[in-house]
Amino acid sequence: MKSKMLKPLNKSRGQSSFFHLFVMPGMIFLLIFNYLPMFGLVMAFQDFVPAKGFFGSKFVGLKHFRYMLQLPDIGRVIRNTLIIALGKIFFGMILAIAFAILLNEIRMKFLKSTVQTIVYLPHFLSWVVLAAVAVNLFNLDGSVNQILSSIGIGKINFLGSNQVFRKLIIGTDVWKEFGYNSVVYLAAITGIDPGLHEAAAIDGASWWKRIWHITIPGMMPIIMLMTAMNLTSVLSAGFDQVYNLYSPIVYESGDVLDTYVYRIGLVGRQYSFGAAVGLARSAVATLMMVTANHLTDKLTGQRIY
Amino acid sequence: MFNRKLKKAAALTLAGIMTLSLWGCGSGSGSTSESSQETVTDPAGRGTVTVTMGRQTTANPKFPSGDSYEDNAYIRMTEEKLNIDIQDEFEAESGDDYNRQVSLALSAGTLPSMMKVASKDELTELYENELIADLTDVYNQYASDYVKAIYDSFDGRALDNVTYDGKIMAIPATASDAGTSMCWVRSDWVESLGLTVDEDGDRCLTLDEVRALAKAFIDGNPEQAEHPVGIAFNASLTGGTSDGTNTINAIAYALGAYPRLWFENAAGELTYGSIEPEMKEALSVIRSWYEEGVVDNQLGTRTWDDITSLLTNGQCGIVFGSWHIPDWLLNNVYTLNDKAVFTPYAVVSEEGKVNCTHANATGEFVVVSADFDHPEIAIEILNLFYDDLVNDSALLEAYPDVASYLNEGVDGTARPFNIEVKSNTYLLDEYGFLKAALAGEGTREEIPTAEERSNYDSIKAYQEGSGDVTGWCKIHSRTKGVDLLTYLTENDLYNWVTPVYPETTDTMNTSWANLQTLEEENFIKIVTGAAPLDEGFESFVSGWKAQGGDTIIAEIKAQLEQ
Structure with missing residues (x-):
């Protein structure tokens, strides 16, 4: 979008620096709450003891990073995290895009906005609430299992089976977020020149053909951009969701980096270890972001920064 | 020019940050000690x-x-x-x-x-x-x-x-000492179903009696619940204290297993209770109950609150826990159903004793x-x-x-010292006065503590028909719970085990949370049949030892030798 960027206002520096003052509160906020705490990252390289503080704690170099990679469960945890996070990104995007395309076809304004509001709603609910709903629906005595057993499929222990737990996590998250995520795609669709559709219709292109050859290519830059942004969260599979739904039975398939670090780091009060994992994850996220940004730039000429 | 300004600003900001953080670290350490330096040592005449x-x-x-x-x-x-x-x-x-x-x-x-x-x-x-x-x-x-x-x-x-x-x-x-984890049974259900519990009247149940009772509750389903549950346990099956609530502790202890505790086994070797063969036996018992349907089929996925609602909904009529659970857990049952009555029983070993561990000093x-x-x-x-x-x-x-x-x-x-210094049997001693007063053999004034006097008042009021939940709670926790502890002590039914309570070792610092996860996950898998009993337990034990358990045992031994 380089071309669409605002041109700098043609005013003297003195005048524009006055306007820069408006940014100050935000910048100070950012400095205090986002940049200052980064100082705490030193604890990842220390044996941090709260009473001794950052300056009194002993430096131990990469000890906690080595320890992290040596943990017996780390392979399983990373695998779960990747599967769940990638599953959420992939299915979440597919569904959001499909939903946006379908919603765009609705001509009745009232119906469109009603549907939109309804599918947005779950996004605004916390997982603490939704997990309770999910547990009620999916436990062995829940309505889903009652339907399943009444149509002869038999009961499935969604919350306690390593075969289905990940699917449940991905499924419920996609359900919660797809409506909200579709907003950006809807906007992309509205940005497509209606003239193209009209021309294609006159040339006899079917609805499918028009979606395939006009709508989707038109959305492509946004899709690539969103993929790149989403990939940065490839190592966060959603703490609050998993934490509220999992149990020791499904550690094997459902234990993700966040919950693992929570149990090992916070409950065991290993602050340094928790910080080390957080830092490692941020490093991976940054790497993903840079790579994805580079790739999308190459493929579509679109970049995040 | 601009560059220099920027540098200056950056330096200032950095300095600011450092001052701020130094200030943050320094606060609180302000006052310095001025301990008194009196020289007179005679306590009577030692001046102020x-x-x-x-x-x-x-x-x-x-x-x-x-x-x-x-x-x-x-x-x-x-x-x-x-x-x-x-x-x-x-x-x-x-x-x-x-x-x-x-x-x-x-x-x-x-x-x-x-x-x-x-x-x-x-x-x-x-x-x-x-x-x-x-x-x-x-x-x-x-x-x-x-x-x-x-x-x-x-x-x-x-x-x-x-x-x-x-x-x-x-x-x-x-x-x-916390005393044993009791098996609290809905005695109004026992009555309405015409069952007999504890025929010999020794206030103790064997494992078979517990199983039979749970089965009878499911079959009888006195409150016509949609999904009756025999016994429900927490996802982390065991507790680190003898009286663990919603845990399998009572059953494990009855089989001589002391999960999550360190002690010297029969051979005189320091060991961790959860890896002993007795623990496997305890898990196999729960596993067979689970297969039979006596134990909750959603074992492992129920949260603490879920279990509480099983009790309050009338789906479940048996719960394991300490003497004081009527005060904070079973009170929820009474609030919703004022006909609910619980009776606690101790779970005994084959020798007819109640195995129990001393609390950490x-x-x-x-x-x-x-x-x-x-x-x-x-x-x-x-x-x-x-x-x-x-x-x-x-x-x-x-x-x-x-x-x-x-x-x-x-x-x-x-108080100048915020610690409690009370006899090991203070609970039973204080209850003795309450019991005497309630029986008319003593008076309210003779009860030594304010808390027990207020218990007396609540119980009296309930007996006079107040129907107040506090009265119900105190009747259950004191005249049933503590009363059972007193009974077990007086009749010498306890078999006391003294665990070792080690200081936190270095390896515990790094590996304990992980070992706990390993334990919880394996136990729940074995019990629910997701892992085979023999191999599952063996692989747990070897994994536990390899992932730091053996080192921790050695560290504790070194601690004890000091």
């Missing part, structure tokens, strides 16, 4: 001694207006009786805040005359740095017989815990600074609060302020 203290506080101490931690009825009484002047060197809320203050004092090497310490590790560190006074002589010389009897009721466990190289280095708080201590010239004052405060105040009614008459503190429930942190 200034005693500086590290005090643990609470957010809502419920002081009458005007009173504070440094100036309240307890402190005033202490100052007057012992001719001392108490000054708080630091006050901090219990938990991290307080522990930080103690760490700071420790690292600075300047302690207040007396302070509370909330961890054994810190006590050891204080001893090793020679910052605390040896209390052996003053304890032997000044502690009252009653106070000594309290500590002796723990068979030496309380004082051993603070004894280093044969020297008593702190005043320990006491932690009474204590994790809280009061230490006296090595620089303080009157360590005997600490013992005098101990006598004053944990003997005189309990036994000498004249004292309360002389200090009506203190009496009103007791009646109004001003928080215990107001």
Whole structure:
């Protein structure tokens, strides 16, 4: 979008620096709450003891990073995290895009906005609430299992089976977020020149053909951009969701980096270890972001920064 | 030009940040120690001694207006009786805040005359740095017989815990034995289904009786629940204390398994209870109950609240827990269904005994600074609060302020020492008075503590038809729960096991959370049939040992040899 960027206002520096003052509160906020705490990252390289503080704690170099990679469960945890996070990104995007395309076809304004509001709603609910709903629906005595057993499929222990737990996590998250995520795609669709559709219709292109050859290519830059942004969260599979739904039975398939670090780091009060994992994850996220940004730039000429 | 400005700004910002963070780290360490330097050692004629203290506080101490931690009825009484002047060197809320203050004092090497310490590790560190006074002589010389009897009721466990190289280095708080995890049964269901429980009337059930009862409850389903459940357990199946609620502890203990505890096994080797063969047997029992449907088919995925709602919905009529669960868990059942009545039973081993473990001696201590010239004052405060105040009614008459503190429930942190020093059997002793009063063999006035007197009032009111939930709770927790503990003690039905409670070792710091996860996950998988019993348990044990367990055992052994 380089071309669409605002041109700098043609005013003297003195005048524009006055306007820069408006940014100050935000910048100070950012400095205090986002940049200052980064100082705490030193604890990842220390044996941090709260009473001794950052300056009194002993430096131990990469000890906690080595320890992290040596943990017996780390392979399983990373695998779960990747599967769940990638599953959420992939299915979440597919569904959001499909939903946006379908919603765009609705001509009745009232119906469109009603549907939109309804599918947005779950996004605004916390997982603490939704997990309770999910547990009620999916436990062995829940309505889903009652339907399943009444149509002869038999009961499935969604919350306690390593075969289905990940699917449940991905499924419920996609359900919660797809409506909200579709907003950006809807906007992309509205940005497509209606003239193209009209021309294609006159040339006899079917609805499918028009979606395939006009709508989707038109959305492509946004899709690539969103993929790149989403990939940065490839190592966060959603703490609050998993934490509220999992149990020791499904550690094997459902234990993700966040919950693992929570149990090992916070409950065991290993602050340094928790910080080390957080830092490692941020490093991976940054790497993903840079790579994805580079790739999308190459493929579509679109970049995040 | 611009560049230089930027550099300057960056430098300023950095400096600002560093000042801020330094300031953040430094605050709180402000006051320095000024422990008193009196020279007179004769307790009777020793002039007014200034005693500086590290005090643990609470957010809502419920002081009458005007009173504070440094100036309240307890402190005033202490100052007057012992001719001392108490000054708080630091006050901090219990938990991290307080522990930080103690760490700071420790690292600075300047302690207040007396302070509370909330961890054994810190006590050891204080001893090793020679910052605390040896209390052996003053304890032997000044502690009252009653106070000594309290500590002796723990068979030496309380004082051993603070004894280093044969020297008593702190005043320990006491932690009474929690007693067994009881099997609380809906006795109104038993009645309505016409069942007989505990035919021999020994208030104990065997494992088979528990299983049969759970099965009868499912089959009978007295409240026509849609999905009756026999017995439900927490996802983490075992508990680290003998009375664990919603755990399989009672069943494991009956089979001689002591999960999550360290102790010497029959061969005299230090071991961890969860890896012993008895634990496998306990898991196999629960596994067979699960297969049979006696144990909740959603075992492992139910949260604590889910289990509570099983009880309140009338789906489940058996719950394992300590004597006090009526006060905070079963009260929910009564609130929704005032016909609910529970009766607790103990679960016995094949030999007909109730296996139980002694509680960890204590994790809280009061230490006296090595620089303080009157360590005997600490013992005098101990006598004053944990003997005189309990036994000498004249004292309360002389200090009506203190009496009103007791009646109004001003928080215990107001006392100079925020620790509890009570006999191992205090619960049973106090209940003895309540029982006598309820039976008409004693009076309300003879009940020694305010809490037990208020229990008496609640129970009386309930019996007169108030229907109040507190009365129901106290009837259950006291006249049934504590009564069962008393019964077990009096009839010598307990088989006591004394675990080893180690200090946190280095490997525990790094691996314990992981080992706990391993344990919880494997146990629940074995019980629910997701893992095979024999191989599953074997692989758990070998995994546990390999992932740090063996090292920890060796570390604890080294600790014990010290």
